[in-house]
Amino acid sequence: MEMVDKQTESGITVIMTMHDLNMALRFSEKILMLRKGKIFAAGGTDVLNRDNIMDVFGVKVDVIQRAGRPLLFPEETVEN
Numbered sequence: 001m002e003m004v005d006k007q008t009e010s011g012i013t014v015i016m017t018m019h020d021l022n023m024a025l026r027f028s029e030k031i032l033m034l035r036k037g038k039i040f041a042a043g044g045t046d047v048l049n050r051d052n053i054m055d056v057f058g059v060k061v062d063v064i065q066r067a068g069r070p071l072l073f074p075e076e077t078v079e080n
Contacts, residue, residue, distance in 0.1 A: 021048055021072050045070065 004014050004027060018024040024031060025045050033041040033048070035056045041047040053061050053072070060075040 021053070024048065025070055025072070048072070 004016070008014055016028075018028070025048055028045060031041075031043065031045055031047045032039060033052060033056055040056055041052050048070070050061055050063060053059055062073045062075055063070050064073070065071075
């Protein structure tokens with residue numbers, strides 16, 4: 001991830017696929033959520049919220065703020 005930071009600091013756009021939502025929150029400015037191959041939500045890191053995560057992944061999460069950043073903790077899986 002250090003290399004990604006260096007690239008973005010130099011003005012290069014970096015596009016990544018991440019399945020670890022906490023890593024996405026830590027290293028991304030823009031988030032694109034897909035559900036069944038279609039765009040579900042797009043925008044800043046605020047799109048990774050409780051409701052969207054429940055709708056896309058079927059997982060209830062607790063969102064806490066730590067060092068000025070949101071952190072996600074799974075509570076339980078819900079059948080969709």
